[in-house]
Each structure stands twice: as C-alpha cells, then as structure tokens.
Amino acid sequence: MPQTSTLSILISTEQIRARTAEMARQIEADLAGEPVLLLGVLNGAVHFLSDLSREINSDSLLDFLQTSSYHGGKSSSGVVQIRKDLDINIEGKNVIIVEDIVDTGITLSHLRELLSTRKPKSLKVAALLSKKGSRKVHPEVEYIGFEIPNEFVVGYGLDYEDRFRNLPYIAILHEE
Ligand code: 5GP
Numbered sequence: 001m002p003q004t005s006t007l008s009i010l011i012s013t014e015q016i017r018a019r020t021a022e023m024a025r026q027i028e029a030d031l032a033g034e035p036v037l038l039l040g041v042l043n044g045a046v047h048f049l050s051d052l053s054r055e056i057n058s059d060s061l062l063d064f065l066q067t068s069s070y071h072g073g074k075s076s077s078g079v080v081q082i083r084k085d086l087d088i089n090i091e092g093k094n095v096i097i098v099e100d101i102v103d104t105g106i107t108l109s110h111l112r113e114l115l116s117t118r119k120p121k122s123l124k125v126a127a128l129l130s131k132k133g134s135r136k137v138h139p140e141v142e143y144i145g146f147e148i149p150n151e152f153v154v155g156y157g158l159d160y161e162d163r164f165r166n167l168p169y170i171a172i173l174h175e176e
Pocket of ligand 1: 044099100101102103104105106107108151152153154158159160
C-alpha cells in the first residue's frame with residue numbers, strides 16, 4: 001500500500017451513467033433484435049457489466065471469466081492466464097466481451113484469440129476505458145466508453161492492491 005495516496009476524479013458517476021446508456025443504445029442497434037451473451041472480465045468489469053447489462057433492452061445472457069496478469073500491482077506482467085473460465089458454451093452466439101480497461105491490449109488480444117476458437121456467431125468488445133497511448137498490441141475494440149490518458153486509475157471496479165473497487169467514479173491514483 002502506498003505511504004500517501006490521493007485521488008483525483010477523472011470521470012464522474014453521472015458521466016459513466018450517461019456514456020453507458022449511449023453504448024447500450026449502440027449495442028442494441030447493432031444487435032438488430034438478436035440475443036447477446038455479455039462476458040464480464042472479473043473483477044474489474046463487475047460494475048460496468050452490471051450497469052451495461054441493465055441498460056441493454058435485448059434478450060441477454062451473462063457469464064464471467066477471470067484472467068490474471070497484474071498480480072495486484074501497477075504494471076502488467078505481460079503473461080495472461082485464465083483463472084476462471086466460462087460456464088456457458090458460446091458457439092453460435094453473439095458475444096460481447098465486457099472489459100473495464102484496455103491498456104497494453106495484451107489481455108484482450110489473448111481473450112479474442114481464445115474465444116474466437118470456440119466459434120461464436122460474432123465476437124465484439126465493450127470496454128469502459130481505453131489508454132490508446134499504451135498499446136503494445138492492437139486488438140479491435142468495437143465499443144469504447146472513454147479514451148483516457150496514460151495514468152493509473154481506480155474506482156468503479158478498478159483496484160490498486162484490491163482497494164478502491166467500490167468507488168462510484170473513476171479517479172487517478174497519485175502516490176507521494
Ligand atoms: P492490458 O492487458 O490491456 O495491459 O491490461 C488489462 C488489465 O490491466 C485491465 O483489465 C485491468 O485489470 C488492468 N489495468 C490496466 N490499466 C489499469 C489502470 O490504470 N488501473 C487499474 N486499476 N488496472 C489497470
């Protein structure tokens with residue numbers, strides 16, 4: 001845990017709510033009445049999946065998977081492991097991977113590759129946040145909530161050493 005840490009709000013609760021609703025409208029339009037399977041990437045996407053899924057007025061299934069690459073700290077190990085796999089068979093389904101944030105792109109690129117071998121009808125990604133400037137690889141991200149600067153952020157599901165996930169907004173974590 002940092003000696004002293006301060007938070008500055010980057011994206012407010014209201015901004016998240018409004019943008020999530022816009023993303024849901026876009027997703028509904030693209031689905032054109034077809035059902036969708038929303039795959040939340042734990043733990044970070046928990047609030048976003050919850051809010052996004054309740055905004056989407058389409059026949060929806062929810063499932064979760066968990067990867068690990070950060071090991072609780074602030075920099076990626078670059079190695080992506082599946083800690084918890086899906087329970088639902090995705091073959092023939094319209095699938096949207098719901099992510100909290102795309103940073104280097106390594107996690108998402110690995111997930112897209114893995115899930116596409118399971119033959120979904122379509123495979124897309126909805127990420128609340130994106131740090132475009134930090135990409136090492138460039139997986140497609142069809143729905144992006146907010147492009148943010150290359151800062152370490154917490155809140156609304158995102159943690160630092162398991163703290164701050166419960167904050168209802170996104171904040172930059174400054175350490176002194
Ligand atoms: P990537 O593989 O794209 O580098 O990283 C994806 C994962 O890294 C995210 O799902 C998230 O768990 C973590 N991550 C990346 N940037 C941040 C950040 O600024 N704050 C927090 N808390 N986690 C981050």
